[in-house]
Amino acid sequence: MNNSPWWRDAVVYEIYVRSFADASGDGVGDLQGIRSRLPYLAELGVDAVWLTPFQPSPMADGGYDVADYRGVDPLFGTLADFDALVADAHAHGLRLIVDIVPNHSSSDHAWFKAALASPPGSPERDRYIFRDGDAPPNNWTSVFSGPAWSRLPDGQWYLHLFAPEQPDFNWRNPAVHEEFLDVLRFWLDRGVDGFRIDVAMGLYKDADLADVPPSREGFQSRSPIWSQPEVHEVYREWRKVLDSYPGDRAAVGEVWTDTAEDLALYVRPDELHQSFNFAWLEAPWSATAFRKIIEDTLAAVTAPTWVLSNHDVIRHITRYGEGSLEPRAGLARGRAALLAMLALPGSAYLYQGEELGLPEVKNLPPEARQDPIFKRSNGELPGRDGCRVPIPWSGTAEPYGFSPDGARPWLPQPPEWASLTAERQAGDPGSTLAFYRQALALRRSLRDSLPDSIAWLDCPGDALVFSRGDLTCAINCGEEPVALPPHKGVLISSGEPNETTLPPDTTTWLKTAI
Incomplete structure (x- = not known):
């Protein structure tokens, strides 16, 4: 029996609350919608759910501009809805993680309103970062484009590393x-x-x-x-x-860093339990790159995390497919990367919709886009709306079961998603959803028996092979099939199973030959 804390080897599913499931019929996802889909998440086989911010917010940055850290925005429900969600999640065997945003608040937060109503040098202003001067205090720029300083009518500047509606707290x-x-x-x-x-x-x-x-x-x-x-x-x-x-x-x-x-x-041991490891999320489709990331990570941290997509980046199926002449390369590589990630020690973070093989939506009309990155860059940067399009659950046309009564979702869904709905994939044993369910179930059955270390095996070409106790994982990032190592049988494959060779863009789990 594994006595490690649950988070050390959990599979955590990120829910972008606005885009997961809408129960109220206003086209925006909400807490009751999430409650209605908990059986789906339990069947998928994840261990925990992470919710993006649902607290009161003007939504200048999709909820990451928090106006009240102790409540629920009416757009998403009530505190009673949240309490019911916690209870239901636990009843389904799911842990619940919530987002906390400590770097900055909304400009609608009571503290910032008090700061604006108070004079320079006041205790109210000292909760944020204000400075005097005829010019901005330094050369810092916003992550969302443009300057990181805005000036008030009284002449003082305040810092916002993101949007002007997100003033930075003074943690001193x-x-x-x-x-x-x-x-x-x-x-x-x-x-x-x-x-x-x-x-x-x-x-x-x-x-x-x-x-x-x-x-x-x-x-x-x-x-x-x-x-x-x-x-x-x-x-x-x-x-x-x-x-x-x-x-x-x-x-x-x-934590975005440049080194492990x-x-x-x-x-x-006395700080955070885990930190996101974004190196793989940023890596190209390359066995060499993957091996370096795995080696650096396992050498640096004892409780690693692995993540391929989230609400801030291009979906990995699209990312992996760019530059390939094969139309389905992105999906094949995405499935292969998922299987390789699940074979590693540590915990894995999934982003909603990746289990359906959802691609990035790149053709959203400008008038539909809401990301402040798009607006602050005057449309030069597409922003992150393309990975935040609401989930297609059922049916053959928008809103694909996302909202009741046919309400239009807050971001338009593409017509080609009719073939990717959860309902349609649930009945197809060859679907990406079926593959995710199979992979997560197999990982859960094996994880208590596997060590927290791996051993590299010899492999040809642009491929990786490592063993982890009784499990051997082989991933082929090259363009030619490669020979599989000696083994006792195939457990699961992201592509066509084969006892002797590994096709391109494929990962296979094998029973280790001892």
Whole structure:
């Protein structure tokens, strides 16, 4: 029996709340919609669900601009709906993780309204980052394009690393620490099993607000903006709160770094339980790249995570298919990458819809797009709406069972999704949904017996082969079939099963030959 905490080897399913399931009929996903689909998630075989923000928000950034950290936006339901969702999830054997957004609030938050109503130098303004000057305090730019500073009529500037509607907190103010410790307890008291921490490396900024050198722009592990050493004390505080509750409550950080070693700093024994490992998510379709990521990750952290897609990036099926002349290469590679990921020690994070083989929607009309990246770049950057299109559940036309009574979803769904609905795939043993169910069930049956280490085996061409106890995993990223190592049989394959050779763009699990 495996006595490890649940989060060490869990499969966690990310729900982008606005786009999962709509019960109210307004075209926007909600908490009651999620409740109605819990049997689907239990049958899929995941262990936990992560919800993107559902708290009160003007939705300038899809809910990541939080106006009240202790409530539910009416768009999504009520606190009673949330409590019922927690209870139902637990009844289905699912853990529930919620998003917390500590780097910034909404400009509609009571604290920021009080700051605007108070004079420069006041305690109210000290909860955020305000500065004087005729020009912006430094050269920092917004992650969403444009300047990271906005000026008020009284002449002061305030920092927003994202949209102007998302002012950054001043974590050098103890009041901010106390506020978030209380927010954690509020949700833990309601039974949540943990938190996903948005922009976890961004809370502290360089005390002198030094300019960013040209070589350090972006989400880097070391710059005046990201991964300041003081941030680690925050997570030591948070870990104490989490550890004071029963049931292995956990925290996973959204930490963008440029090295696995820096990532490891966030998951020391007294800090976060896990941190997202985005290296694979950014990697090309390459056995060489995959091996380096696996080696670096397993050498740096004891509780690794693996992720291929999320609500901020192009869906991996589309990403892997770009540049290939084979129309179905992206889907084949996506299935292969999923199987390789599930063979590794640690936990896996899935993004809603990937189990249906959903591609990125690239042809959304400009008037439908809502991402602030699209708006702030004047349409030069497409933004993230393409991976956030609502899920197709059933039927042959929009809204594909997403909303009742045929209500149009908040983002349009493409007509070609008629063949990708959960209903249609559930009855097809060769579908991507059936493959995900089979792979997750097999992983669950094996995981208690597998070690937390792997051993590399010799392999030809652009392929990888590793063993993990009684399981051997082979993935072929090349263009030619490769010979499989000696084995006792095929357990599962992302493509056509074969006892002797591994086709291109395919992963196979084998019984290790001993």
